[in-house]
Amino acid sequence: MWMDLFVDGSSRQTSARLFDQIRDAIVTGRLRARDRVPPSRALAVELGVARSTVAAVYARLLAEGFLDARVGDGTFVADGCPMSPAPARSSATGEAERRVDDVTDLVVRADLRTGSPEPGLFPLVDWRRCVTAAAAHRPPGYGDPAGVPALRRAIASWVSRSRGVIASPGQVLVTSGAQQAFDLIARTLLAPGDMVAIEDPGYPQARRAFERHGRIAVPVAVDHDGIDVTSIPHDVRAVYVTPSHQSPTGVTLSSARRRELLALAARQDMIVIEDDYDTEFRYVDRPIEPLRRLDQAGRVLYVGTFSKTLSPSIRLGFVIAESWMIDDLCATRSVVDAQPPHVTQAALAELIMRGAFDRHLRRARRVYRTRHELVARATQSLHEQGLVPAPWRSNAGLHSMLALDPSTATGPLVERLARRGVSVASTEEWSLEVVRPALLIGFALADIAQLGIAFDEITRALQRPRST
Numbered sequence: 001m002w003m004d005l006f007v008d009g010s011s012r013q014t015s016a017r018l019f020d021q022i023r024d025a026i027v028t029g030r031l032r033a034r035d036r037v038p039p040s041r042a043l044a045v046e047l048g049v050a051r052s053t054v055a056a057v058y059a060r061l062l063a064e065g066f067l068d069a070r071v072g073d074g075t076f077v078a079d080g081c082p083m084s085p086a087p088a089r090s091s092a093t094g095e096a097e098r099r100v101d102d103v104t105d106l107v108v109r110a111d112l113r114t115g116s117p118e119p120g121l122f123p124l125v126d127w128r129r130c131v132t133a134a135a136a137h138r139p140p141g142y143g144d145p146a147g148v149p150a151l152r153r154a155i156a157s158w159v160s161r162s163r164g165v166i167a168s169p170g171q172v173l174v175t176s177g178a179q180q181a182f183d184l185i186a187r188t189l190l191a192p193g194d195m196v197a198i199e200d201p202g203y204p205q206a207r208r209a210f211e212r213h214g215r216i217a218v219p220v221a222v223d224h225d226g227i228d229v230t231s232i233p234h235d236v237r238a239v240y241v242t243p244s245h246q247s248p249t250g251v252t253l254s255s256a257r258r259r260e261l262l263a264l265a266a267r268q269d270m271i272v273i274e275d276d277y278d279t280e281f282r283y284v285d286r287p288i289e290p291l292r293r294l295d296q297a298g299r300v301l302y303v304g305t306f307s308k309t310l311s312p313s314i315r316l317g318f319v320i321a322e323s324w325m326i327d328d329l330c331a332t333r334s335v336v337d338a339q340p341p342h343v344t345q346a347a348l349a350e351l352i353m354r355g356a357f358d359r360h361l362r363r364a365r366r367v368y369r370t371r372h373e374l375v376a377r378a379t380q381s382l383h384e385q386g387l388v389p390a391p392w393r394s395n396a397g398l399h400s401m402l403a404l405d406p407s408t409a410t411g412p413l414v415e416r417l418a419r420r421g422v423s424v425a426s427t428e429e430w431s432l433e434v435v436r437p438a439l440l441i442g443f444a445l446a447d448i449a450q451l452g453i454a455f456d457e458i459t460r461a462l463q464r465p466r467s468t
């Protein structure tokens with residue numbers, strides 16, 4: 001027996017129960033990153049259920065990032081899925097298991113998962129040159145925990161040029177992605193029991209970073225103008241927002257709300273964490289000034305990442321804030337991991353300073369713009385056919401949200417699409433109190449052809465909600 005799975009009831013209940021049990025096993029660490037899952041045929045026989053039921057459950061786990069499938073190599077627990085611990089060192093049995101012939105039985109025709117940019121767009125030739133240049137010198141030993149000076153300078157000048165955020169290199173802290181920035185801010189600038197207002201729906205990993213340290217996340221509703229500033233409670237110490245491209249709705253925080261938020265921060269003596277994670281890709285309108293640029297009082301910590309522009313595996317991001325805050329964050333950082341790897345930092349500094357990063361962004365923006373247009377048109381068409389409510393306006397980034405009729409059960413819809421080869425997640429994980437059924441349409445991993453297939457399937461599924 002692979003693991004203790006319990007099934008009974010109708011096929012829909014069976015599939016929901018199987019999904020919950022496998023996901024829980026992953027989240028609680030009973031199944032670990034890179035553990036292999038049995039082929040759907042074998043598990044179906046073991047459990048006495050239809051193979052299509054197991055295949056649909058696997059497809060949904062894949063769509064939501066809990067599993068990973070490689071053609072010819074089988075299906076595994078994904079690396080880095082929420083709270084899944086690192087794999088144990090491989091044992092003899094583990095190696096033997098890895099040799100078992102396992103055939104991936106899920107054909108993904110359209111991959112709408114969010115999170116990563118298109119790997120094919122990565123500027124490999126330039127990156128290789130920059131890494132070679134960075135590795136040409138002997139490693140310098142322990143460096144500044146705030147980051148390699150060349151990279152702090154490069155980020156300061158790039159951010160001031162591209163987003164109007166003016167900072168000296170001393171106001172830049174290089175982090176291991178945006179996630180480390182949230183973690184350091186939670187540990188350093190907030191105390192146990194402090195309340196942090198977060199967007200609802202909002203980015204789950206940021207919320208987890210605050211909650212992990214005993215800070216209390218208070219959900220605040222989001223509408224078509226972004227976070228509802230008037231609903232932010234009076235006793236919060238911080239607000240976490242994604243103003244340029246709200247995660248997941250995609251809306252832009254209006255100018256009026258930005259000013260209200262900063263005024264509130266001043267009145268209530270709170271800090272604002274501005275997560276600007278993907279607006280290097282903006283397609284339709286002019287960007288609105290970042291909160292950090294509008295901020296007169298030094299309350300805004302501006303967080304950026306290279307996960308969307310280059311790759312999440314580069315693991316580099318940054319915080320821009322007042323120098324005293326950077327010093328405090330840096331002191332925490334020095335006892336956490338000293339610094340990100342020197343070579344990667346130095347290579348990224350080269351990439352930016354040589355102009356190769358800007359060239360890459362221009363090229364990637366052109367590719368994503370056509371996909372963004374297709375998604376906007378297809379969403380509008382679904383609305384005009386009466387299949388979905390009015391779209392949420394998303395002008396930037398690598399995903400848009402497809403709002404669904406409030407009575408839609410997203411679990412079965414996601415499963416049905418997965419059975420038809422469309423890997424897509426719902427926004428369930430992003431929502432706390434505000435429940436609005438929606439799909440997250442990522443367009444970084446799916447090209448125009450795949451997006452066409454995906455919207456055909458979505459249209460069909462919404463036209464015939466009960467068929468399979």
Ligand SMILES: Cc1ncc(COP(=O)(O)O)c(C=O)c1O
Nearest residue numbers: 115177178179203247277305307
């Ligand atoms: C809202 C939001 N912020 C930040 C990030 C980037 O995180 P990191 O830089 O840790 O990869 C993501 C990635 O998906 C995101 O969705």
